[in-house]
Amino acid sequence: MSSSEILAALGLSGDVLSGGMLPVRSPVDGAVIAQLREATVADAGAAAAAAAEAFKVWRSVPAPRRGELVRLLGEELRAAKAELGRLVSLEAGKILQEGLGEVQEMIDICDFAVGLSRQLYGLTIASERPGHRMMETWHPLGPTLIISAFNFPVAVWSWNAALALVCGNPVIWKPSEKTPLTALACGKILEKALARFGDAPANLSQILIGGRAVGEALVDDERIALVSATGSTRMGRQVGPRVAKRFGRSILELGGNNAMIVTPSADLDLAVRAIVFSAIGTCGQRCTSLRRLIVHESVKDALLPKLKAAYASAPVGSPLDAGTLVGPLVDLDSYHRMQGALEAARAEGGTVTGGERLLEDRFPNAAYIRPAIAEMPGQTDIVRAETFAPILYVMTYTDFETAIALQNDVPQGLSSCIFTNDVREAETFLSAAGSDCGIANVNIGPSGAEIGGAFGGEKETGGGRESGSDAWKAYMRRATNTVNYSRALPLAQGISFDL
Ligand code: NAD
Numbered sequence: 222m223s224s225s226e227i228l229a230a231l232g233l234s235g236d237v238l239s240g241g242m243l244p245v246r247s248p249v250d251g252a253v254i255a256q257l258r259e260a261t262v263a264d265a266g267a268a269a270a271a272a273a274e275a276f277k278v279w280r281s282v283p284a285p286r287r288g289e290l291v292r293l294l295g296e297e298l299r300a301a302k303a304e305l306g307r308l309v310s311l312e313a314g315k316i317l318q319e320g321l322g323e324v325q326e327m328i329d330i331c332d333f334a335v336g337l338s339r340q341l342y343g344l345t346i347a348s349e350r351p352g353h354r355m356m357e358t359w360h361p362l363g364p365t366l367i368i369s370a371f372n373f374p375v376a377v378w379s380w381n382a383a384l385a386l387v388c389g390n391p392v393i394w395k396p397s398e399k400t401p402l403t404a405l406a407c408g409k410i411l412e413k414a415l416a417r418f419g420d421a422p423a424n425l426s427q428i429l430i431g432g433r434a435v436g437e438a439l440v441d442d443e444r445i446a447l448v449s450a451t452g453s454t455r456m457g458r459q460v461g462p463r464v465a466k467r468f469g470r471s472i473l474e475l476g477g478n479n480a481m482i483v484t485p486s487a488d489l490d491l492a493v494r495a496i497v498f499s500a501i502g503t504c505g506q507r508c509t510s511l512r513r514l515i516v517h518e519s520v521k522d523a524l525l526p527k528l529k530a531a532y533a534s535a536p537v538g539s540p541l542d543a544g545t546l547v548g549p550l551v552d553l554d555s556y557h558r559m560q561g562a563l564e565a566a567r568a569e570g571g572t573v574t575g576g577e578r579l580l581e582d583r584f585p586n587a588a589y590i591r592p593a594i595a596e597m598p599g600q601t602d603i604v605r606a607e608t609f610a611p612i613l614y615v616m617t618y619t620d621f622e623t624a625i626a627l628q629n630d631v632p633q634g635l636s637s638c639i640f641t642n643d644v645r646e647a648e649t650f651l652s653a654a655g656s657d658c659g660i661a662n663v664n665i666g667p668s669g670a671e672i673g674g675a676f677g678g679e680k681e682t683g684g685g686r687e688s689g690s691d692a693w694k695a696y697m698r699r700a701t702n703t704v705n706y707s708r709a710l711p712l713a714q715g716i717s718f719d720l
Contacts, residue, residue, distance in 0.1 A: 222307065222339075223359065223704065224247060224252070224254040224311055225254075227304065227307050227308050227311055228241055228254070228255070228308065228402065228406075230304040230307075231301065231304050231305060231308060231406040231410075232406070232408060232409040233402065233405055233406060233409065233592075237257075237405065238254075238255040238256070238257070238402075239255065239256050240256065240258060241256050241257040241258030241259060242256070242258070242259060243256065243257045243258070243259045243398060243401070243430065243431070243432075244256055245257060245312070245399075245400075245401060245402055246399075246552065246586075247308075247311050247312060247314070248312075248313065248314030248362055248540075248548070248549045248550065248551050248552060248587060248588070249311060249314060249539055249540060249541060249548075249549065249584075249587060250539075250583065250584050250586060250587050251552075251553070251585075251586025251587045252586070254311070254312075254402070254493070255401075255402055257401055257402075257430050258430070259398075259430055259431040259435065260402040260431045260435045261435070262434065262435065262438040264429060264435070265429060265435050265438035265439045265442065266438065266442065267437065268393050268424075268427045268429055268439070268473075269364065269393070269442040269444040269445055270444065271365035271423070271424035271427065272391040272392075272393055272424060272427065272444065272445070272658075273363075273364055273444045274422070274423075274424065275364075275391040275422040275423065275424045275425045276361070276363055276364055276389075276390065276391050277422075277423055277425050278422035279361070279386075279389055279390070279391055279421070279425055280360070280361040280390075282389070282421075282524060284338045284339070284341055284387060284388075285338050285339050287338055287386055287387050287389060288334065288335045288336075288337070288338025288339065288387050289335075289345070289418065290386060290414060290415070290418045290421060291331050291335050291338070291383050291386055291387055291412035292331065293336045293413075293418055294331050294410070294411055294414040295327075295328050295332055295335065296330050296414070297332030297410045297411070297413045297414045298324060298327050298331065298379075298410060298498035298621065299328055300672070301324075301406075301410050302321060302324045302325070302328070303321070304406075305320075305324045305375065305403070305406055305407070305410070306320035306321035306322075306323070306324045307320060307541070308320075308360075308402060308403050308406055308454055309323055309324070309374060309375060309403055310540045310541055310548070311541065312399075312400050312402050312403050312420065313371055313372060313374050313399075313400050313403070313551070314504070314540055314548045314549045314550070315372075315503050315504075315506075315540055315548055316503075316510045316540040316546065316547075316548050317324070317540060317541060317543070319502065320540075321501055323373060323374075323376045324375065325377055326376045326379070326380075326672060327375060327376055327379035327383075328374075329671075329672045330379050330380050330383045330384075330672045330688060331379065331383050331464060333383070333672055333673065333688075333689060334383035334384055334386070334387045334402070335387070337384070337387055337693055338387040338549035341359050341387075341388065341693065341697065342359075343356055343357040343358045343359050343699070344356065344357050346701075348703065349713060350353045350705075350707075350711045350712075350713065351707060351709075352705060352706050352707025352708075352709065353703060353704065353705050353706070353707065353711075354703070354704045354706065355701065355702065355703050355704075356701075356702050356704075357699055357700065357701050357702065358699075358700050358702060359388075359499075359694070359697040359698070359699055359700075360389070360521065360697060360698050360699075360700060361388055361389025361390050361411065361696075361697060361698075362388065362389075362390055362446045362447055362470070362696055362697050362698045363390060363444075363445070363446025363447065363665075364390060364391050364392075364393060364444060364445050364446055364447075364524070365381065365385040365390040365391070365392050365393070365445070365446065365447045365448075365449060365489050365696060366392075366393050366394075366395065366439050366445045366448045366449065366450075367381045367382065367385075367392060367393070367394045367395070367401075367449050367663035368395045368436055368439075368440075368449070368450040368451065368452065368456075368460070369394070369395075369396050369404075369446065369451050369452075370395055370397050370451050370452040370453075370508075371397040371400045371551055372401040372506045372507060372508070372609075373451070373507075373508075373550070374396065374397065374400035374404065375403050375404075375406075375407055377474070377687075378394055378396070378404065378407060378453045379407075380672070380676070380687045380688045381449045381472075381687060382394070382411075382426065384687075384688075384692065384694050384696050385447075385449075386426075386694050388693055388696040388697045389697070390446070390447070390696055390711070391422075391424065391425045391426065391427075392425070392426050392427070393426075393427045393428075393439060393445070394408075394426070394427070394428045395428075395429050395431065395435060395436050395439055396428070396430070397452075397552055398430075398431060398432040399551060399552070401430045404428050404430070405428065405430075407428075408426070408428045411426055418720070430543075435653040437459075437463070439635050440460050440463050440464060441463055443467050443469070445469065446469065446470060446707040447469070447470045447471070447472070447696060448460060448464045448469060448470070448471045448472070449471070449472040449685070449687065449697070450471065450472070450473055450474070451474040451475075451508075452474075452475065453475060453476050453607075453632070453684075454475045454476040454607070454632075454681045454683075456475070457473045457475040457681075457683050460473070461473055461683070466670045467597065468483050470695070471685070472677075472683075472685035472686070472687060472695055473682075473683025473684060473685045474508070474676075474677055474678075474682070474683055474685050474687060475633075475678075475681060475682050475683040476508065476607040476609075476635070476681060476682065477508045477510070477512075477605045477607060477633050477634075477635030477636055477667075477678060477682055478512050478513065478605065478606070478631045478633040478635070479499075479509055479510065479511055479512055479513070479631070479633075479635055479636040479637060479638075479658075479667040479668070480511070480512070480513035480514070480515055480627070480628045480631075480638075481495070481496065481499075481511055481513070481515065481637075481638045481639070481640060481666065481667065482516075482618075482624045482625070482639045482640070482641075482650070482668070483514065483515070483516045483517060483520060483639075483640045484517050484520075484621070484624075484639065484640065484641040484643060484646055485517045485519050485520055485523060485713065486641050486642040486643045486646075487520065487640035487642065488640065488642065488664070489520065489523055489524055489527070490527075490583070491640065491664065492524065492640040493524065493527045493528055493531060495638075495640070495664075495665060495666035496511060496528060496666065497532070497535065497615070498526070498666060498668070498669070499511035499533045499666030499668040499669070500512070500611060500613045501532070501535055501546070501547050501592040502546075502612045502668065503548075503668075504547055504548055504549060504550055504590075504592070504610070504611055505592060505609070505610050505611025505612065506550065506551065506609055506610070506611075507556075507668050508635060509635060509636040509660070509667050509669070509670065510611070510667075510668055511613060511666060511668065511699055512607070512608075512612065512613065512614060513600075513604060513613075513614050513616065513627075513631075514613055514614070514615045514616070515616050515617075515618055515624050515627050515628060516615060516616070516617050516618070517618060517619070517624070518618065518619055519635075520624070521615075521617050525596075525615065526596075528594065528613075529574055529594060532575055532591070532592055532594060533575075533591075535547050535592065536593060536630055537579050537580070537589055537590070538580065538589070539584075547589075547592060547611070548587040548589075549584070549588050549589045549590075550589075550590060550610060551588075552588060553586070553587075553588050554589060555588060555609060556578065556588035556610075556612060558608060558609070558610065559576065559593075559608060559611075559612065560576070561592065561608035562603055562606075562608040562612055563593060563612065564575045565602070565603040566595040566597065566601075566603050566604075566612070566614070568596075568604065569597070569601035569603055569604075570597065570598040570599075571595040571596060571597045571598070571603075571614070572595070572596045573593055573594070573595045573603075574593065574594045574595075574596075575590075575591040575592055575593040575594060576590060576591060576592075576593030576612070577590065577591050578590055579591055590610070590611070592611035592613070593610075593611065593612045593613070594612075594613050594615060595612055595613070595614050595615065596615045597614050597615065597616050599616060600616060600627055600630060600631075604616070604631075605630075605631045605632065607633060609622075610661065621646060621649070622692045625649070625650065625654075625655055625656070628656055629656065629657045630658075632680055633678065633680055633681045633682050633683040634653075634657050634658045634659060634678045634679030634681070634682050635658055635659060635660065635667075635677075635678030635679075636658055636659070636660040636661075636662070636667035636668065636669055636670075637650075637656040637658040637660065637661050637662070637683040638661070638662035638663065638664075638665060638666055639656075639662075639663055639664075640663075640664055641662075641663070641664070647663045647664075650663065651663065657679060657680070658678055658679060658682075659675075659676075659677045659678035659679055659682065659686070660674075660676070660678065660703060670688075671689075672688050672689050673688075673689040673690070674688065674689050674690055675687070675688060675689055675690035675691070675692045676688040676689070676691075676692070681686055709712070
């Protein structure tokens with residue numbers, strides 16, 4: 222299928238794809254597949270105003286009815302799964318299996334949100350005053366801005382949009398400037414659900430194509446109650462303070478530097494499979510990709526040869542070809558950053574295997590590489606930084622406390638895991654004195670989370686939580702209510718205030 226056929230299958234063709242100043246390149250071959258018009262700062266203001274109007278209507282629609290819209294969205298996504306998964310591959314460069322997996326994640330969160338639409342529960346609370354009742358209610362918060370990164374071009378939108386919509390909030394989506402076509406395709410899919418739904422307010426969902434300028438205009442707009450921003454820590458450092466300055470709310474989902482500890486009792490075959498999937502899957506461009514391997518010195522020699530053999534044989538190629546396990550990096554800039562990191566690793570005493578460019582003859586404008594393993598003398602500066610590419614830094618440890626200290630001694634705090642069959646080690650790793658990350662796993666890699674759990678991380682990862690568990694509470698405002706059904710007016714804390 223050509224890129225225009227893939228786009229046409231999702232209703233994208235003609236003027237929408239041409240005439241603008243924003244080139245959209247496919248990482249598959251570096252070719253420009255569309256030239257889009259970017260939204261202006263004025264468009265951002267108009268979108269915020271329209272979302273504020275939509276909010277006045279949507280907040281009063283009963284939550285289970287709002288859930289019906291998300292149920293229909295889930296149905297439309299099921300129908301479009303194959304086409305949208307293929308477009309994710311084309312535009313983000315991830316292999317088809319992962320493109321389809323990402324769309325499945327969208328369907329899963331829709332199912333979750335539909336159930337949630339009947340479970341937006343508050344508490345009832347015992348009052349200290351006679352004839353009084355206390356409770357809390359959860360109300361819609363307001364227009365929600367979703368800023369997303371290129372590497373999960375559609376799932377991140379759905380995590381946020383499905384929850385925001387059932388919680389009563391209109392959504393504005395500012396997708397990555399590297400992956401705007403998947404966003405436009407999702408817009409078409411949601412349009413179908415809205416048409417079947419019938420009476421949703423206009424502008425309940427809007428998409429603004431563009432980069433930092435339009436993003437900042439939206440971030441600064443006081444009509445936007447919640448900014449959910451996914452991307453680099455650099456972006457979060459800009460967005461977080463701007464939202465805080467106007468007392469808006471934010472959910473920040475930023476960079477990770479995820480580790481695995483492999484202990485002497487670990488099942489090494491299981492560990493190798495988990496390492497390979499989480500370190501080279503999506504060409505190392507997941508926020509949860511495995512970047513640091515902390516191996517007990519007694520198992521390093523058994524583990525590393527197996528790992529190097531798997532790395533050498535992993536099929537690298539077009540993500541659209543069946544059989545490929547490693548697609549390209551998103552662009553050549555990313556390739557140069559990877560080479561810079563490998564240079565730094567060598568300068569800091571590391572020994573690098575892999576990392577070379579592949580398939581340059583066939584794809585001169587794309588960035589195919591052999592994933593790299595860098596054996597390091599310790600946790601040097603480059604190991605502590607997130608390089609968004611498949612580089613696995615390997616370090617050894619002798620005592621368990623040191624392994625946990627190494628795992629925690631990075632600025633980021635997204636995902637982590639341990640491979641062990643020792644219950645003491647596993648439980649210590651999960652305890653308050655263990656991993657300091659938002660995600661901590663045992664005998665499973667750091668990537669590939671399910672939507673049922675809350676997703677996010679600590680420290681420079683930003684502290685936000687999305688997706689499952691009670692992450693929905695960030696999309697609503699809590700009101701504490703006290704009702705007096707007595708004929709007296711007793712004051713709390715026994716205070717006497719009689720005239
Ligand atoms: P990026 O930070 O370059 O861009 C992300 C988004 O932020 C884009 O839409 C971009 O236009 C926007 N943006 C950038 N500066 C902005 C500003 N000042 N104001 C408003 N918007 C702004 O990130 P990327 O290269 O697309 O994605 C890779 C990064 O995202 C990695 O660091 C990865 O770890 C992270 N990521 C984190 C998660 C998570 O859930 N924690 C998920 C996916 C990706």
